[in-house]
Amino acid sequence: MISPLHRPGTALERHGLTVATALILVILVAAPLVTILVQTLQPGSGTDAWGDVLASHLSRNLFWRPAGNTMVIGLGVAGGCVLLGGFLAWLVAMTDAPGRSAIAFMATLPFMIPSFATALAWGSIFRNGRVGGAGGLLEGLGLDVPDWLSWGMVPTIVVLIAHYYALAFTVIAAALAAVNGDLVEAAQMTGASRRRILFGIVLPVVMPAIIAGGSLAFAGAVSNFAAPALLGLPVRMQTVSTRLFGMIEIGQTERGYVLAILLIAISAVFLGIGNRILAGRRSFSTIGGKGARPRRIALGGARLLLAAIGWMICIITTVLPILLLLAASLAPSSLSLFSDWTLHYWIGEADPAFARGQPGIFHNPQLVSALVTTLMLGASVALAANILGFLIAVALTRHRVPILSNLVSQLSFLPMLLPGIAFAAAYIALYGAPIGPLPALYGTKLLLGLALTAAMMPFAVQTGRATVAQISGDLNEAARMTGAGFFRRLGAITLPLAARGVGAGLLISFVNVIGDLAITVLLYTPTSPLLAILSYSYASDGFHQFANAVTLVILIISMLAAGAATLLRRRRTPFT
Structure with a gap:
């Protein structure tokens, strides 16, 4: 047979x-x-592009300065994501903080919000008018917002941390949920303090997950285009991704391909370093054949305070950007976000005396076409x-x-x-x-x-x-x-x-x-045409209200789809 x-x-x-x-x-x-790779190795324009990018009088502006900015952004975002995501993961997986399940759910949402949406929300508050266009809410209140807070490196890093920390949270929380509670209980029985347990037991055990989460955040940050373009290009801060876009856009494709290869190499090197470190830390085994119920750390008097900090982080990175985008899509000026609201930017007819003659997005034939195409x-x-x-x-x-x-x-x-x-x-x-x-x-x-x-x-x-x-x-x-x-x-x-x-x-x-x-x-x-491109085009031309409105349309569609995905998956969370 x-x-x-x-x-x-x-x-x-x-x-x-x-x-x-x-x-x-x-x-x-x-x-x-x-x-x-083959095209950049072709004799002539291909090989010349490598010299132009890496070793010419143009290379400082073509690659080295953008690469330096990219590395600073990547490392800053990775560190910030590990801190924020790790704190929230520890809070929901290992402590008795109230509302853990809700915090765990909200901490996964920022990755569903496009980074350009968070960048636009940042501009609604912190933008100043010194590089052209209207200022944001703080400037409208009479505050002198410094350039470093409005544009460039700092806002780009903060926006990307708010976007990518969900990656670190997901990875670290999964690792913390699998930590054998007997380790924590044994430490508590010997009189170890909460600080000693955290830094002496928990952190070493989940270090592979911390490295993995940081590596993912780094890779996402160095390749991100939207946030550096919206917050960096107005002050001529270039990253490798924005410089690559510029080269392709003006027809210098070989230089653009070289930058693409170098950008891939930067991501690959740091992901490889993370994997190499992980390969050397395989001795941290905490899951054995004997089942163990997770032991939660009692926070005592700090319980409500730490829970409030967790809630504040989640609200600032999920709810607040959406509310700001909504207000900024209704206010004639971002200098005063919460007064004189109008629906013109959504449904208004073209009026030469208003918004430079631009009609509301639902009277723009491009929106319908972009919505259908998207x-x-x-x-x-x-x-x-x-x-x-x-x-x-x-x-x-x-x-x-x-x-x-x-x-x-x-x-x-x-x-x-x-x-x-x-x-x-x-x-x-x-x-x-x-x-x-x-x-x-x-x-x-x-x-x-x-x-x-x-x-x-x-x-x-x-x-x-x-x-x-x-x-x-x-x-x-x-x-x-x-x-x-x-x-x-x-x-x-x-x-x-x-x-x-x-x-x-x-x-x-x-x-x-x-x-x-x-x-x-x-x-x-x-x-x-696509909705994301339409929003980016509006923002690049200074029509921030229209950009915010289009971005809200994207967010509504995204959140409806994300909610449907969550209902379908119905996976039981360990953070209860």
């Missing part, structure tokens, strides 16, 4: 799915990255990425092939580590020109869709793998023995059972697409 695992066609099926997904990932991920693009990319991600998850979980499966796994996760603007530059390099009989895709919605699909792949694969891994292989084998083919089993068994996870992946991908600016800012065209 032939074993089900060795039936004719089983090996072909296993290898066929893995090979197909590997080829797709090579086209979507590997090929664009190889292309920008929703269609978000839905299409989410569907495509999750179909492919689901197939990859099945291949990695049920049809593993030596070496090839590892390649598929690595390529499917790689976009998570790549700066979005560098990834967009790679797509321009490969698909911006004709390839044999295939036409150039630059300026088409297809190119934008392909790039965003590849960028969303890690989310789709991870949610797919988490769900598919929970489905017993016996069901698949039983169906195979009855003669059901691969696609029949996939559609009738695996997909229905994995529907909840796939649905969550669809919504997560959708939220990320409609708020993306790093990829879309390089690949959009006037024929494919």
Whole structure:
């Protein structure tokens, strides 16, 4: 009798799915990255671009100064995210602070709010008029807001910390929730103080998670385009991402590709350092075979104060930006956010005497077009990425092939580590020109869709793998023995059972697409307007009220989708 695992066609099926997904990932991920490297190594303009960027009289402004700014921002954001995210994680996972579950939920929301929304909210309060345009609320109150607080490095770092600390919180909180309570109890029985327990036991145990959270925040910060562009460019503070955008925009593509490679290298080096440190700290094992109930640290008299600080952090980074954007979209001047409100910026007709003749966003034909395009693009990319991600998850979980499966796994996760603007530059390099009989895709919605699909792949694969891994292989084998083919089993068994996870992946991908600016800012065209680009264009032209209104539309869509994803996932939180 032939074993089900060795039936004719089983090996072909296993290898066929893995090979197909590997080829797709090579086209979507590997090929664009190889292309920008090859183009910068071509004799002439390619190799000259390396010299121009790294070792010429232009290199100081082209790379070294932007790289220095990028490093300062990355390290500052990583440190701030570890402090904020680590504090909140400790508060909800290890203490008896009241309202822990609500704090845990709110601490994950800032990552769902686009960074340009937080940047616009910052400007509504702290912007001054010395670099052109109207000032913010503090200037309207008669306060002299210094330039360093309005523009440049400090506001960029603060805004990005508010955006990315949710990453550090998620990683560190998961690690703290797994800390064996016996360690804490033993320390308490010996008379150790709360401070001693925190710094002598808890911190060393979760140090790998702290390093991982900091590394993710660093990678996100150095690749972010929106916050440095809105808060840095008005005072000519360049980062590698904004400089890369400038090079591509003015047609100096080879220099832009070199900057893209260097930006990827910066992210890769620091993520590699973090992984190397993690590899050397594997001795911190706290989960054994014996179950242990988590032991919470009693905060005593500091209980309410620390809980209030946690609530304040969450409110400032989630609720306050939304309220500020709403007020700033209604006030004729950000100097006085809470008076003379008007709906003109939303529904007003064009009036030469008001807002320089600009009509409200719902009378701007670009908004309707951008809204439709954004929703269609978000839905299409989410569907495509999750179909492919689901197939990859099945291949990695049920049809593993030596070496090839590892390649598929690595390529499917790689976009998570790549700066979005560098990834967009790679797509321009490969698909911006004709390839044999295939036409150039630059300026088409297809190119934008392909790039965003590849960028969303890690989310789709991870949610797919988490769900598919929970489905017993016996069901698949039983169906195979009855003669059901691969696609029949996939559609009738695996997909229905994995529907909840796939649905969550669809919504997560959708939220990320409609708020993306790093990829879309390089690949959009006037024929494919998007809400994020429309908001950025309004803000760049000084129409901050209109930018705030468009951003609120994005936020409403994002929060509705994020709420639906949360309801679908319904995962029990450990912070109760």
